[in-house]
Amino acid sequence: MPISVAKEFRGPARRKKGKRLRNEPTHQAAVNRAPPSGAAAGFPPYRRPTRSRMPSSSGYLVAAAAAAAALFFILWWMLLSGGDEAPWVPAGLAASVVMLVAVSAREVIMRRAWTRRLLEHNGHDERSRAPQRRSSAEAGLRSPDVHAAVLRTLQKQSTAANAPGALPEAHLEAYHLCQSYLANSDETLNSARLHTEVRLALRTGQERVRALQKHHLLNWAKGASQGLTHEAQQKVRVSDKIEMAMRALDCIDSALKVYPDETDLNDSGKAVREYMVSVKVAHWVELAERAAFKGHYRRAIDRYRDALFYLTRGSVDELNRAATADKIGRAIELLRAKLKTDKNSRDKEFAQAVENGEEESKHAGATMPEV
DSSP states (O other): OOHHHHHTTOSTTOOOTTSOOOOOOHHHHHHHHSOOHHHHTTOOOOOOOOOOOOOOHHHHHHHHHHHHHHHHHHHHHHHHHTTOSOTHHHHHHHHHHHHHHHHHHHHHHHHHHHHHHHHHHHHHHHHHHHHHHHHHHHHHHTSHHHHHHHHHHHHHHHHHHTSTTOOHHHHHHHHHHHHHHHHHHHHHHTOSSOOHHHHHHHHHHHHHHHHHHHHHHHHHHHHHHHHHHHHHHHOSSHHHHHHHHHHHHHHHHHHHHHOTTOHHHHHHHHHHHHHHHHHHHHHHHHHHHHHHHTTOHHHHHHHHHHHHHHHHHSOOOHHHHHHHHHHHHHHHHHHHHHHHHHHHHHHHHHHHHHHHHHHHHHHHHHSOOOO
16 A cells, blocks of 8 residues: 555544455556646646726726815815805815816726727737747748748839839838848748758848848838928928928938948938028028118128028038138128228218208308397
């Protein structure tokens, strides 16, 4: 008899001699005392999934009613202590206002609570599904048929993006598809259990997709920047022009982060920056010309100096910079000459007015009769 089974029959409850003891078989007792299969295999014990608490509308209303009641009694006591004859009237009005505000804001607050709960739930689902999607993508690329189908899909997307009249967003979508393919193929190539034929096919496909990726990213940056620059030229206000040009420059800079040595991208970025400088310089030159037309020469000179400031600080071609600076310098010298001429004329007019006044006073003194 096993020791564990024999211990169960020790003590005062032992049966009389001569009667047969009915014991469990050894293997059955071991099964009854064995831990669950999951714990024996090393898995963590089963736990119920935690449920996120649902936002309660009734709880919100109860809390609002409690706050209104507390406010009512506090105001009623304060007014009663102050000697008010009808303290319940203003206290009731204040509590009613609190309830009305709480009821009117209930929909907004509950909607935000539900939105927050749904976002958390969707984020948890996405995190749980991400490893499954990654493993399925790796398993799919290991199959030659699936790999060929993926390449055909990429080629169709590339052809649609290269079609005449296609928007720059089509190139961007094709670029993202190429990026996803390269990421999945890299993960598949890192696996040890992969046939040589599949590995060669994946490397060949990566070379093709890298060429497509570069092509579509460059075309997207070019098309998006040209469209935004053209839209900036149609704007009236200087701030709108600068904003659209900055968006075009952001598109080019995002492509330069991937391909920093691309000549076309660098040239496009330089052209957009020169356009921004030209917009600022033209704006201040226009203000200077308006001031000069109105006779405010000093103000016009200050506006021309502002134009020179943006011209020297911006990235402009040296020939254009020199020509524009020379033109602005001649305009400033002309305004200074006009300012000097006007000052001399005003001085002459003032001196002549003073002389005329002295002559008139002398003449008046000579002709004044003696008293």
